[in-house]
Amino acid sequence: xxxxxENFRQNQTTLDKPKCSALDHxxxxxxxxxxxxxxxxSIIVFSYLPLFGLSIAFLDFSPFRGILGSEWxxxxxxxxxxxxxxxxxxxRNSFIISTLKLMITFPSAVILALLLNEVRKRWLKVVIQTxxxxxxxxxxxxxxxxxxAILGTDGLVNSVGTSLFNTDPIAFLSDPQPFRWVLILxxxxxxxxxxxxxxxxxxATIDPNLYEAAEVDGASRWxxxxxxxxxxxxNTMITILLISVGYLVAAGFEQVYVMYNVSVYETADILxxxxxxxxxxxxxxxxxxAVGLVQGAISLTLVLxxxxxxxxxxxxxxx
Amino acid sequence: MTxxxxxxxxxxxxxxxxxxxxxxxxxxxxxxxxxxFYILSLxxxxxxxxxxxxxxxxxxxxxxxxxxxxxxxxxxxxxFTISVFKTIMxxxxxxVTTVMAGWALSRPGLKYGxxxxxxxxxPLYVGGGLIPYFLVIRATGMLNTFWALIIPSMxxxxxxxxxxxxxxxxxxxxxxxxxxxxxxxxMIFKDIxxxxxxxxxxxxxxxxxxxxxxxxxxxxxxVQPDLYPITVVLQNLISGNVMASRLGVSGFQSVSPQSFIxxxxxxxxxxxxxxxxxxxRYVVKGIxxxxxxx
Numbered sequence: 001x002x003x004x005x006e007n008f009r010q011n012q013t014t015l016d017k018p019k020c021s022a023l024d025h026x027x028x029x030x031x032x033x034x035x036x037x038x039x040x041x042s043i044i045v046f047s048y049l050p051l052f053g054l055s056i057a058f059l060d061f062s063p064f065r066g067i068l069g070s071e072w073x074x075x076x077x078x079x080x081x082x083x084x085x086x087x088x089x090x091x092r093n094s095f096i097i098s099t100l101k102l103m104i105t106f107p108s109a110v111i112l113a114l115l116l117n118e119v120r121k122r123w124l125k126v127v128i129q130t131x132x133x134x135x136x137x138x139x140x141x142x143x144x145x146x147x148x149a150i151l152g153t154d155g156l157v158n159s160v161g162t163s164l165f166n167t168d169p170i171a172f173l174s175d176p177q178p179f180r181w182v183l184i185l186x187x188x189x190x191x192x193x194x195x196x197x198x199x200x201x202x203x204a205t206i207d208p209n210l211y212e213a214a215e216v217d218g219a220s221r222w223x224x225x226x227x228x229x230x231x232x233x234x235n236t237m238i239t240i241l242l243i244s245v246g247y248l249v250a251a252g253f254e255q256v257y258v259m260y261n262v263s264v265y266e267t268a269d270i271l272x273x274x275x276x277x278x279x280x281x282x283x284x285x286x287x288x289x290a291v292g293l294v295q296g297a298i299s300l301t302l303v304l305x306x307x308x309x310x311x312x313x314x315x316x317x318x319x
Numbered sequence: 320m321t322x323x324x325x326x327x328x329x330x331x332x333x334x335x336x337x338x339x340x341x342x343x344x345x346x347x348x349x350x351x352x353x354x355x356f357y358i359l360s361l362x363x364x365x366x367x368x369x370x371x372x373x374x375x376x377x378x379x380x381x382x383x384x385x386x387x388x389x390x391x392x393x394x395x396x397x398x399f400t401i402s403v404f405k406t407i408m409x410x411x412x413x414x415v416t417t418v419m420a421g422w423a424l425s426r427p428g429l430k431y432g433x434x435x436x437x438x439x440x441x442p443l444y445v446g447g448g449l450i451p452y453f454l455v456i457r458a459t460g461m462l463n464t465f466w467a468l469i470i471p472s473m474x475x476x477x478x479x480x481x482x483x484x485x486x487x488x489x490x491x492x493x494x495x496x497x498x499x500x501x502x503x504x505x506m507i508f509k510d511i512x513x514x515x516x517x518x519x520x521x522x523x524x525x526x527x528x529x530x531x532x533x534x535x536x537x538x539x540x541x542v543q544p545d546l547y548p549i550t551v552v553l554q555n556l557i558s559g560n561v562m563a564s565r566l567g568v569s570g571f572q573s574v575s576p577q578s579f580i581x582x583x584x585x586x587x588x589x590x591x592x593x594x595x596x597x598x599x600r601y602v603v604k605g606i607x608x609x610x611x612x613x
Contacts, residue, residue: 025430031504032423033431039420039474040435046455046471047442053451063454112347118340128344130599131352137591137602139533141554145584146354148557149361149577156357156375163373193351197603221336246444254536258554275449285450292448303444 057290070286077290087291090274093267094295097183097251102244105188109195110237114225116196117203129200132193144258147186148173173259176267183259183268187252195240199233206232242310246303249295271295355588361581362386369578385582395552399586401468402532402548409469409531414523417474421482421519422512427491436483439476456541467541468548472530478523485519486512521601532590553583 026033057077059070081087112132119125135143150156151172158169172178206228214224253272260268271291278288333341360378361369368379389395424432446452452471461467489512497507513520535550547555557580595602 022430029426029429029504031508032426032429035419035423035504035508036435038416039479040438042416042470042473043438043442043476043479045459046452046473047446047476048438049455050447050451051445053447053454056450056454067454115340115344115347118337119344124344128348130595131348133599133602134355134592134595135351137529137533137595138588139535139550141535141550141557142358142533142584142587145553145557145580146358149358149581150354159373189350189354257536258557272449279450289448289450292450296445296448300445 054289054293054296056286057293059286061285061289063285073286077286078294080287081291081294086269086274089266090269090271090291091249094249094251094270097180097256097268097270098248100180100184101187101252102241102248104184105191105195106237106241106244108188108192110199110233112192113196113199113203113233114229116200117229118221129193129197132196134193135190136194140254140258143186143190143255147182147259151182174261174263176264179260179264180267183252183256186255186259190255198236198240202233202236203229242306245306246299248302249298355592358581358584359588361578362585364578366578385578386586388579389582389586395549395583397545398547398549398552401465401546402550402587404465405468405534405538405548406528406531409473410524410528412469413473413475413478413527413531414520417478417482417523417527418513418516418520419508420474421479422486422489422508425483425486425489436480439474439479439483442476443480453540462541463543463546465542465546468534468538468546469531471537471541472534475527475530478526481526482519482523485516518601518604521598522604525598525602528594529591532587549583549587553580553587556580556583 053067055067056070058072058074059067060073060076061067061070116125116129119128148155152158153169153171153174155172157172161167162169170178172182210228210232211224214228219227249271251270251272253270256268256270256273257276260273272295275288275291275295278284278291356377360375362385363381363383364375364378365380365382365384369375372379389399423429424436426432447455456462456467456471459470461470493511494507497511502510533550534548535554538546538548539551539554556576
């Protein structure tokens with residue numbers, strides 16, 4: 001992601017002769033500017049205008065009175081949020097879920113890529129890689145339907161357990177403890193194949209001479225993996241890791257929203273679902289937006305910390 | 320005997336290490352693919368067979384009854400049609416606007432190209448959150464119209480950056496030569512750039528297409544039930560919020576929910592299964608363009 005962004009930095013060095021005025025320049029290139037307008041306009045309206053809507057966090061907002069007509073309450077909504085135990089629970093859950101997802105999905109993708117890299121039979125590689133990409137391509141709603149059919153109280157796993165092994169059914173989807181792990185492993189299921197593609201691409205760029213040299217030195221396949229392949233993809237791994245840190249308070253809203261229910265709020269209520277309930281069931285838009293703003297601020301702080309740390313370490317920033 | 324020293328524990332011509340790798344990949348394959356097989360099994364298995372025996376690993380019997388129910392219901396038919404239109408129109412619109420902007424803003428001589436491109440970076444990291452976003456869409460007057468399903472998410476910042484990175488490497492000599500021949504900027508784009516940019520167009524089409532087809536959260540808030548795409552209908556069926564009356568499926572209560580839900584999920588899965596092999600190389604390439612290009 002950051003490489004794609006860096007790219008335009010490099011490509012924008014040759015400018016027209018600066019002597020013509022801005023207006024002349026736009027006039028001469030009017031077609032190009034017109035071509036960019038729909039995209040630029042849609043970003044301004046749907047990505048930047050909502051930022052102004054964040055002022056709702058400082059209002060006792062009523063949809064009927066609008067932003068200008070609502071009463072200014074300063075930081076009262078933030079005080080409300082910080083005094084709300086459910087806010088802290090949601091913040092904690094967001095951190096725990098996304099951290100565990102990172103800890104499991106990230107290495108899983110690396111391992112999957114390493115395994116696929118060892119397969120020499122092309123058709124086998126294609127079949128397995130396709131199957132690992134499929135979860136990435138379906139809606140969370142569909143993923144939810146699958147996991148319910150398999151892990152629900154009357155789902156496949158429990159019916160096998162109760163009828164064949166006489167065990168008690170496990171409430172994977174309504175018991176807070178197993179549910180957290182369902183979320184984490186479902187994330188691995190959905191994304192490991194996608195990230196493995198990135199690592200496989202990085203592996204394809206490793207100089208084959210390195211493997212030949214290792215073989216001459218008598219290195220086994222395993223030693224080659226550890227000493228050639230892993231160092232070869234370490235840059236990609238670090239980049240993905242750095243980007244992920246910026247999303248540590250975003251625990252996967254679409255997934256949780258599909259999968260969760262009242263009985264698992266204890267471990268699965270995250271900041272977005274909490275925000276949504278504040279808005280929908282309590283009509284407390286000011287408080288909901290304040291929680292969203294706090295989440296955005298944490299996220300932005302994490303991104304900036306990663307960006308400047310990475311820069312200091314000489315890796316180039318995220319943007 | 321000598322062979323054994325060369326290949327210790329060779330089974331089926333594979334070393335033990337290779338065998339372990341194959342086994343691990345077999346398990347991964349099963350974990351990824353089996354949920355698809357299982358839900359499709361439920362969708363085609365008669366419900367009587369489903370409840371008569373406690374455990375099923377695959378289809379027991381075959382019926383298309385649930386698919387007939389789906390396409391016999393005016394409301395589910397409409398939801399499906401809306402999903403198809405949203406995907407085709409939304410993807411077309413998104414791809415055209417993204418490619419145009421990616422091309423235009425990557426032109427070396429364009430003074431404000433970099434500034435305008437920078438606009439697309441901030442939204443990658445910072446957003447206004449659910450409520451301000453909703454209020455903006457409401458203010459545009461698109462609420463409860465078909466446009467609410469395709470316009471607000473028309474351009475994804477990330478996809479724009481992919482397109483821009485791709486076009487930044489477009490050979491400038493070709494553009495210059497066309498200009499010498501008197502081609503306008505519009506002609507260059509229409510007759511040279513668009514026809515030769517199949518890789519990025521296909522990549523964007525896949526990324527946007529999958530996004531539109533799978534989209535469920537915002538549609539459930541931005542439009543009334545008569546404009547729900549089928550993902551939202553599935554979500555409502557699942558969440559127990561079965562809108563039997565609203566859907567107006569005749570005799571819905573007698574429909575077996577598990578099989579019916581599985582069939583609705585299958586309607587969402589099958590197009591992906593059919594389309595993915597056709598687009599596979601572009602999907603993989605798209606991921607690569609997004610991460611490595613430039």
